[in-house]
Amino acid sequence: MIEAISIYKQFEGKTVLEDINATFNNGATNLIIGQSGAGKTVFLKCIVGLLAPDKGKIIYDGRCITTxxxxxxxxxxxxxxxxxxxxxxxxxxxxxxxxxxxxxxxSSMTYKERLARARACLDRVNLIEAQDKLPEEISGGMQKRVAIARAIALEPKYLFCDEPNSGLDPQTSLVIDELIHDITKEYGITTIVNTHDMNSVMNIGDHILFLSGGKLAWEGDKTQILNTENEQLNEFLFSSEILRQVKEQAFKHK
Amino acid sequence: MILIEAIKTFGSYLLLMKRVLTKPERWLMFFRRTLHEIYQLGVNSIPIVLIISLFIGAALCIQMKTNVESPWMPKFVTGYATREVLLLEFSSTIMCLILAGKVGSNITSEIGAMRVTQQIDALDMMGVNSANFLILPKVTGLVLTIPILVIFSIASGIGGAFLIGKLTGIMTSEELTLGLQHEFTVWFVWYSIIKSFFFAFIITSVASFYGYTVKGGSIEVGKASTNAVVSCSALILFSDIVLTNIMMQ
Structure with missing residues (x-):
């Protein structure tokens, strides 16, 4: 479990994150969504420790990374x-x-054990046939799958994904989303995904945080998101024509 | 303002070096990467060192013969002056200035590209000391190979002088040999090699610093490469004066 307690971050006097509190549970795919410039990436960087928050704490299973x-x-x-x-x-x-x-x-494994483990990870993401290729010789989607295989090689407790579907077609995005979701369940890890892809939200959003203007504006799951009264979130969600139609149809069925 | 910026940059460089000059996490990985850098930075530089030194040695020989030698000068002066220029300045300082262009820009663009494509962030996220992992093998690799490059440069320069003497007939091999052997001081070879160790460290560490601290995209990587070469060259020339003053007094 990861806890973010009252996180503040400023850059050159401009507040980017303001009093963000969140809990990310084990075995759940946690999504951070929001418009570009909402502070998602800064928040994720604070969580992983690449940036130090000005105020607040990030706690990994009782261990405070900020101090x-x-x-x-x-x-x-x-x-x-x-x-x-x-x-x-x-x-x-x-x-x-x-x-x-x-x-x-x-790892303290022997070469044979490391090789077997790496091949097992590649097999998990269905890329064993590409093992001898260089990254430049494979597609963007395959590169993301290799990155997932590398991320799970040491059997991590926490998995962070920054815009995993950026630059991918919807079909490949779906494959990546499902892979992240399945791995989260399989290993029982705490996964945090930073995205603005609404398909990901609807597919794998066990727990969703919506950031707006550096503040936590809404929190819930994928079943609650379509019925939210939050104006900012509605504006963000239904800027997509397809989702607007989905919502209208859902209301008609009711 | 410029002075404050320079002090800040120097401070950042020192902080980076503090991270670089630590014990490698995996010695096997370090040795493998150092061997790779010896090949990449050292062995791949041998052709350019040999070619440039050969031509400069030949040109020096012609210059000395036509401009320095006169009826009241001893015959050995051409060989003697050619040797002294090659040993004292060309094969260490000028050769390292050339390497700053070739190797320095290569290092900055390689590390800079890794920075902008988040490969360095990936290393940091894994808990790897990325500065040590990426930069220390480069520093070690070039510092270990630079004496060989200096010796190759001296040999090639002298070879160039013999070749031009033979091809143009401006002087005999015996005259040149006499000059090359006249009052030969072994210390000058060591002086050249010792200086080159410092220059190799400057080239690899400064170029790595510029690459490691790149912010932005590919245009910034290009600018960083240019800045790295300019800074390396200026620092090599400045430290040449300091080292010459220390070692030659």
């Missing part, structure tokens, strides 16, 4: 898997080497 020394933070980071917007695969390494990298660095 920790750098060495202690490194211990927690080894329990984290992260999927970046650009996949962030090491372009000088093959797909298999990318997945093996965290095992090479931090």
């Amino acid at each position: 920790m020394k750098e060495k202690e933070k490194i211990t927690i980071r080894r329990e984290i898997g992260m999927l970046f917007q650009s996949a962030a695969l090491f372009d000088s390494m093959s797909v298999l080497e990318n997945v093996m990298f965290p095992l090479d660095m931090f």
Whole structure:
């Protein structure tokens, strides 16, 4: 479980995050949504410790990352898997080497065991056939799947995904969403996904936080989101014509 | 304002070096990466070092013969002056200035590209000391190979002088050999090698600093590469004066 307690962050006098409180539970896919500039990425960076909040605490299963020394933070980071917007695969390494990298660095396994583990992770994301290719030789969707395989190689307790569907077609996005959701359930990990893809919200949103202007404007799950009275959230959600029609049809059926 | 910026940049450089100069997390990984950098930065630079030194050695020989040698100068002066220029300045300082362009821009663009594509963030997120992991093998790799490059440069420069003497007939091999051997001081070779260690550290660490601290996109990576080469060159020239003053007195 991860708790964010009263998080504040400013950049050059401009408030980006203001008094954000949230709890992210194990085995659940937690989504942070909001318009561009709402503070989603800054909030995620504060949670993972890439940015230090000006005020407030981030607590990982009772361990406060905001007051920790750098060495202690490194211990927690080894329990984290992260999927970046650009996949962030090491372009000088093959797909298999990318997945093996965290095992090479931090596990005490033998070479054979590391190889087997990396292959199992690649198999989990259905990419075993691409193991010898370089990241530049595979598609964007496949790169995201390799990044997921790398993120789960060390069996993390926490998984963070920053805009995992950015630049992907809807069908591939669906595959990535389902993979993230399934892995979350399978490993019982705490997953936080930063997105503005409404398909992801409706597919995998076990717990959704809506940020607006740096504040937490709404919190709920995918069953509650379509019936919300929150004006800002409605404006954000139904800027999509398809979703507006879905909502209208839902009301007609009622 | 410029002074404050310079102090801030120097402070950031020192903080980065503090992270770089720590014990590697995995020695095996470090050795593997260092071998890769020895090949990438050192071995791949051998052709350019040999070619440039050969031509400069030849040109130096012609210059000395036509401009310095006169009837009241001893015959060995051409070989002697060519050797001294190659040993004392060209094969260490000028060669490192050339390497700052080749190797420095390569390092900055490689690390800068990793920064803008979030690969460095990925390393940090895994709990890897990214500065140590990426930069220390580059520093070690070039510092270990630079003496070889300096020796190759000296040898190639002298080879160029012999070649031009033979091809143009401006002087005999015996005259050149006499000059090359005249009052030869072994310390000058060590002086050249010692200086090059400092220059290798400057090239790799400064170029890595510019790449590591890139903010923005590919245009910024290009600008950082240019700034890295300019800074490396200025620092090499400045430290050349300091080191010469210390070692030659």
